[in-house]
Amino acid sequence: MKIISSYYGSVLLIGRTNAGKSTLLNFLVKKKISIVSHKRNTTNNNIIGVYNNDIYQIEFIDTPGNIFYKNKILKLLKNNKYDFILFILDKNKWNYIEDNFTKILSKINIPIILIINKIDQIKNKNILLPYINFLKKKINIFHLFIISAKYKLYTNDIYRIIYNNLPKKKHFYSKNYITNQTDQVIIKEIIRENIIKFIHKEIPYLVKIKVIFSKILLNKINILFLVKKINHKKIIIGKNSHNIKLIKNRSEKNIEKFFKKKIKLNIWIKIK
Known part of the structure; x- marks a missing residue:
């Protein structure tokens, strides 16, 4: 009799307000569980979304966009064992917020999947290569995706990378569990x-x-x-x-x- 293995992992989504975390979370969970708006601070608490199938279970944790001070980032990462971090960036924005994230992420051992979002807003794609080289000097990147979460462009491969690297582990949630939101x-x-x-x-x-x-x-x-x-x-x-x-x-x-x-x-x- 063939024994089917199960795989489980926890993935943290971080990034500035309006970088597209909530939109990406809804896509990854295949359910709209997080409010999406172009206005500021629409996500105020950690939102858990769970993707389930017979073999794989992935817990995604969406964080408020206002967690960008160093002490808040450190508190978020302290005593939490994440299998991956999805660091979501808006190519059009970079200041002390991204600096704070990259300084701390450069010192941790959790694999970082870097997501450059809103590619649909980037008219001149030639600027991407220098930007990627700039980012590689800031943090160790496990894998890189350039996507549009809003239009679901180049988003499906995110699953493939996570699937292929999940630890073999018993599922933590029941198969019908979707979110911590009541x-x-x-x-x-x-x-x-x-x-x-x-x-x-x-x-x-x-x-x-x-x-x-x-x-x-x-x-x-x-x-x-x-x-x-x-x-x-x-x-x-x-x-x-x-x-x-x-x-x-x-x-x-x-x-x-x-x-x-x-x-x-x-x-x-x-x-x-």
Whole structure:
């Protein structure tokens, strides 16, 4: 009888805010578990996403983009045994944030998979070779990928490299486990992402979202938006309820897609 081996590994995603970590995490887990926005600091806590198949299980940990000071990076790496680090870079940005990352990563023994993201925004590809040579002087690179996480360009080979180097180990999570995010957190994050998408400026960050009733099995979710000012409420509702309808309809579809169930979403807005 043929014995099938199992492989398990833990992979840490690091990089500056808006480097594309959340987009890449969603792709790698094959499920949208992390909010994606072009606006700052949309990921505030470590988000775990688990990719499962019969043989391989990979735990991906997405970190907040505001963890870039040396003491925070060291704390993140301390007492944690990662099999790989995915260091995600936006080619168009480099300052003390990337310097802090590279100084610490140059001193650790964990294999670093370097990901240069947003290749779709790089018009002159000739600048990539000098940039790669520059990076090779900064850190030891286990493997390098140049990708667009947004458009899923050249992303599939990331699996191949991780698969081929995972330790033979019993799976840590059950085969149906996807994320450490609770159903309520996922619902709130989906709604928050759509508020950010349809409402501009800083207003989305001033809205507190409360799940006041959530029964996925009953296909019903009631949500309360808490705002501080009447004009914020008016903006969220929009002319002829345009904005709130967009938020509600898109959120409803996103929630249905995630839970694979028909959902009735109700939203109320209250001035706190």
